[in-house]
Amino acid sequence: MMRRAVDCSCGHHLEADDNDELFVALRAHADVSHPEMTDDEIRAIIKSSARDAG
Numbered sequence: 001m002m003r004r005a006v007d008c009s010c011g012h013h014l015e016a017d018d019n020d021e022l023f024v025a026l027r028a029h030a031d032v033s034h035p036e037m038t039d040d041e042i043r044a045i046i047k048s049s050a051r052d053a054g
């Protein structure tokens with residue numbers, strides 16, 4: 001199965017099985033590193049930056 005990858009605005013690299021999982025992973029990262037980041041901002045990052053990994 002093709003993995004999906006995205007880089008956070010801070011450069012943190014994340015991979016997941018699909019965009020929904022990518023959202024969960026980025027939300028969890030943001031909760032720790034960017035608590036001010038909104039769900040809409042996370043969706044925007046995934047929409048603009050998510051790509052197939054590998």
Ligand SMILES: [Zn+2]
Nearest residue numbers: 008010012033
């Ligand atoms: Zn980050």
